[in-house]
Amino acid sequence: MIDFKRSINFGLLAGVSMSFLGSIGMIETFNARTLINPILRMGDLFLYGTLLAIAYFAARGELNVLEQPKVEKGTGMLTGAAVGLVAAVFTSLFLLLIDSVNVVRFFPNMDQSMIDSLTFEQGIPLGLLLLAAASVVVGAVGGLLPALSKEVRKSVWLVSSWVLSIALLEVVVSDIVENRSAIRLIYAPGGGLRLWSVAVIAVLVVVLSRRYEGRLGAFTTKVKESDPKSRLRRGIIALAIFAAIVLPMLLGGILNELLINVSLLILMGLGLNIVVGLAGLLDLGYVAFFAVGAYGMAVLTSPLSPTISPELSWWLALPVVLVLATFAGLLVGTPVIRMRGDYLAIVTLGFGEIVRILLLSDWFTPVFGGSQGIRRIPGVQVPFLGEVGGTRPELFVYLTTAFVLIAAYISYRAQESRVGRSWAAMREDEDVAEAIGISTVQAKLLAFVTGAIVASFAGALFAAKVGAVFTNSFDVLVSIVILVVVIVGGMGSIPGVVVGAFVLIGVLGGPKSPGLLQEFAEYKLLFYGAILVVMMLKKPEGLLPSVRRSRELHQEDMAQDAWLDKEAHLLEDRLEV
């Protein structure tokens, strides 16, 4: 029998979520992008995807000890359909309310076009029926999923994620592939995959996943368990470097621009990873060091710098900037050394804001240009290539990549060194670390300074790339976005930062720059906030966790797992009898 109370609760949750997504104007904005022509637009994907997930959880119920859902197909579908129906009724009532009361004055997005976007452009009476029908069907599918066998579920998951990724990567694919007619074969003229290419992808994915089942998983475990100095690891790193060299040649200007933004964020992420991930110091004012790098470079190289204007070349200015960053790291690091973790977070946030306010103030305008900023910063002089700046993104990207490699090497070596081990000890327990003879003062300052230097690299590159610095590039959002990158990737994990930056900055967009999907611009920070919360609740160790860090976070679970395993065996025995 289906649990009516549960269905209604989950249905209301789905209804509220769907109404919310509509009210903030997200569905309307996202519907501009077609994913599968003509049946699926991105707005609808988010709208019904939410419903699908909620219906899935409603039908799956609480997991038992074996973590195996036990749902009958009929019950699951009915529960899901009920959830969909309740959600549709709630959303329809909400839409009727908006239709009758004019609230546009207070809520600018709750207008006629919002109603249209939720009702398939069919208006009130007919559109609401369509909404209800779609919700019931999607809900039923969501409810059916937990009742299917594990293999079928896996195939459904694989097919849908591949189809959606290929649909979302349309920009990249059409940028790399020169042949227009080949693209028209896969993608429809108005954007979005053609139906038959969806079918081909689905068949390919199912066949290939059956054929190579388990090989990928086995390979990743093999890589994970292999010695860091083994031939396999080195091969992978060499392959990654090779890809980094070849990729920019294939891409056009816009994508190289994006690649530069991503690699600057990777650079800062690697730096913050040293401070937060390795040393366990939550720094929310990390953007201050980025600003030191950018403004330092601007003052030293630009001919338009107001007072001090030595007009050095980029390479000559770099050591000076590094010295400045070291001082900044010590200046921020020393007062906060005796503070516990959460005070440290707020104080560093304060430092970040102070830097921005001072840069903007009349007091420092004679040096830093105030709100006018500093313009005409020259690019980087590279032998044989001349000056490489933001106007030549396909060359500049190699510079950022080179610095990313340097930063990755630094953090990799630091992690495995004596300093890295003392950071790890300090992160786990400061008192114990002190007791076994680690100088926590030295370790903390070293973490701050290393982080500051890496961020100032990023700042120096940023100044040369943009050619101008303004204070609004350095507000607190930057610090938060870098933090999200580090946390999503996995604190303390170098590959994690790279993957996190590509997924988040590449797709959603950076703090000040658009990503692959321009529609996200208004909503990316909403997503960043939600991602941060969900990661902390469900997977605090990140997507590609460092082994040591995830052990720290799951110390209690390990004891619990042992107990659960025993329980599970007992249960299995009982079931067999």
Added chain:
Amino acid sequence: MLPRQVVSNTTETTASARRFRFNWVDSFLWFIRVAAIITIVVGLTGTIQNFIAGEGPTVTQWRDLFVSSISTGAMYGLVALGYSMVYGVLGFINFAHGEVFMSGIMVGWVAATLLFQYGLWDANPFFSLAVVLVIAMITSTLIAVLTEKVAYRPLRGAPRLIPLITSIGVSFFLQYAFAGLFGVGLQTYPSPPGILGRDINILGVPIEGTKLLVIVVAILAMIALWYFVTRTKTGRAMRAVAEDKEIAGLMGINVDRTIIMTFAVGGAMAGVGGLLWALLFRNVQFITGFLPGIKAFTAAVLGGIGNLPGAMLGGVLLGLFEGMGPLLVLDGLGIPAVSQLKDAVAFSALILVLVFRPSGLLGERLGSEERA
């Protein structure tokens, strides 16, 4: 006899070695302290010289500045209560509290605009303000309770940075959810009813009506909160949970419910603070909560986190620092356009408090165990 002497000798030498060991961090901290004091003294002298020379603000301007600083500070104090209470009970900084505060102002703005549209705002000012107050309080309370239930409850007992990072996420989610719902533009409350615009004489000192109302409301809210925390059963339960969650649970206190109550009361106080913000500044936007939130946290630290009268005192002091500090100290140093540096002064106050006296003015000194 002999061994003892040896032992005492060694302890003496280590003690003296410790006494004379040069420590970079300590000397740098001392340098900061001395530099801060010198800056303040030099700045003050400069300002006094200016004042005697007849330059800078007049006596009336100083007085007005003082009153508005105190009323802004009273508002910070009310918001700080929420930080302090949550910190006392759960031991983490609820970064999203500034957004709780903002939500009250935002929804209150809808109510105020509607009241204005139907003519009630001018006809019946105190009733209208009461309506806005109630709506702001309800909104803030709901948001505070909701965030606790969804985001913080599953994290009980997690390492302490985890709930802090979560609350940063909640903060940004709420900010941009409100931006999506209410638009990104700056919204303005209708101008305050006529009576409040006039000056009212208190002991021969004329005080602007709005500011007087702000101070009165803040004092009333503080008294109500004090009564709630010290005299009611729930308040006692809250203090017991703050002392020790496990033991409080064993004594028959429903810990989860008490924690929700803490968030609710903190949210309600933020709602009151929201009305005061509306009276003082009249503007609201989705990022309105961010800076006042950090400043209110500063106020809570200044007064001693976990200490409720301390939060209020810290709020008023912070209001004075950031309101008067720039003109009183920085102007004397000859820095141009000092009012731009208001926020920087507030953040410097936070850093200096944590360097000088990390336990705050009314806080107890924390043992090393609690500080870790």
